[in-house]
Amino acid sequence: MGAPAIAAIPHFVSPLPGRDDGPPMVVEARGDHTAGALAAWLKDNADWVAEALPRHGALLFRGFDVRDAPTFERVARAIDDDLKNDYLGTSPRNALTGYVFTASELPPYFPIPQHCEMTFVAEPPRRLFFCCLVEPAAGSGETPLADFRRVLADLSPALVARFEQHGLRIVRNYSGPRGGRRFDLWRLKRWDEMFDTTDRDVVEARCRREGFEPIWTEGDALRIVSRQAAIRTHPTTGERVWHNHSTTFHLSQAAGEYRRIFRLRPTLRHLAFWRLAQLLERRQRRRPADERAMHCTFGDGAEIAYDDIEAVRDAVWRNLVPFTWQQGDVLAIDNYAVAHGRLPYRGRREIAVCWA
Numbered sequence: 117m118g119a120p121a122i123a124a125i126p127h128f129v130s131p132l133p134g135r136d137d138g139p140p141m142v143v144e145a146r147g148d149h150t151a152g153a154l155a156a157w158l159k160d161n162a163d164w165v166a167e168a169l170p171r172h173g174a175l176l177f178r179g180f181d182v183r184d185a186p187t188f189e190r191v192a193r194a195i196d197d198d199l200k201n202d203y204l205g206t207s208p209r210n211a212l213t214g215y216v217f218t219a220s221e222l223p224p225y226f227p228i229p230q231h232c233e234m235t236f237v238a239e240p241p242r243r244l245f246f247c248c249l250v251e252p253a254a255g256s257g258e259t260p261l262a263d264f265r266r267v268l269a270d271l272s273p274a275l276v277a278r279f280e281q282h283g284l285r286i287v288r289n290y291s292g293p294r295g296g297r298r299f300d301l302w303r304l305k306r307w308d309e310m311f312d313t314t315d316r317d318v319v320e321a322r323c324r325r326e327g328f329e330p331i332w333t334e335g336d337a338l339r340i341v342s343r344q345a346a347i348r349t350h351p352t353t354g355e356r357v358w359h360n361h362s363t364t365f366h367l368s369q370a371a372g373e374y375r376r377i378f379r380l381r382p383t384l385r386h387l388a389f390w391r392l393a394q395l396l397e398r399r400q401r402r403r404p405a406d407e408r409a410m411h412c413t414f415g416d417g418a419e420i421a422y423d424d425i426e427a428v429r430d431a432v433w434r435n436l437v438p439f440t441w442q443q444g445d446v447l448a449i450d451n452y453a454v455a456h457g458r459l460p461y462r463g464r465r466e467i468a469v470c471w472a
């Protein structure tokens with residue numbers, strides 16, 4: 117099925133300028149640009165959206181009047197009404213509605229590597245939605261996308277075989293309500309914030325449901341150990357996709373990202389953060405593997421070779437699309453096809469998120 121008949125709809129579908137394929141495909145407002153018109157169009161064209169989303173990996177709805185979280189939620193629900201609100205990732209988030217959150221309250225200088233959302237939980241989200249409520253300064257704060265099906269195809273068969281054979285083991289260490297700050301460079305948030313409770317029994321039950329192993333450690337801290345496959349099959353298209361958090365949780369993530377961010381935008385600030393991240397990585401390396409703030413190894417606990425994790429980052433960055441946010445943009449992502457991240461920024465930026 118191709119694009120809907122343009123004459124029959126008030127909107128125009130085209131690739132992102134400068135790209136003839138890959139995510140995101142842009143649906144631009146023509147005529148009635150109210151959020152209500154967009155929601156109605158999405159419902160009327162539900163078959164096209166359901167087919168276009170996995171095909172292109174992401175759809176960007178641009179030029180519509182989406183200014184606040186409730187309006188964004190209404191638009192997202194027009195695509196998928198089965199929104200969820202349980203978040204077990206590492207970013208601190210603030211609730212804007214019952215189902216819409218700020219995308220990340222991590223400090224603006226912190227680079228968020230490309231990842232499909234929550235690949236480490238029992239049932240990762242199928243779809244992810246972002247909305248730009250306050251656009252960042254030009255040339256910063258993008259939410260780059262990368263088609264992880266292409267990333268998989270871009271990796272060497274030998275590397276893919278190693279990841280596929282061994283799977284992955286992820287360790288995350290969270291401070292508790294009686295110790296630690298809300299976030300710093302390495303301890304991302306507290307376990308009571310992540311699970312929205314201080315009741316350890318509730319935390320353990322939730323961990324069991326997700327296949328996590330909870331380990332209480334000294335100082336009211338919680339270690340979570342989880343295991344995941346490196347590659348999954350897309351639930352509707354059957355395509356194989358790189359679907360894991362190896363580069364996100366590996367202790368080399370900040371330095372590895374900043375090395376590439378500096379290459380993309382060679383500023384003194386980026387150089388300083390790259391050097392700082394290298395320093396912190398060296399300090400983390402001296403700690404026993406399970407005591408690091410977060411780390412990823414192969415499933416049997418063997419370290420992933422540095423060259424392998426770098427090869428994955430290279431493949432991700434070769435496929436990176438750092439499109440520029442415009443206020444009111446709504447981005448729908450197939451979470452089993454396309455990954456997202458965040459480039460550093462300064463000043464104001466408000467991106468909202470919800471998922472299904």
Ligand SMILES: [Fe+2]
Nearest residue numbers: 231232233456
């Ligand atoms: Fe995310």
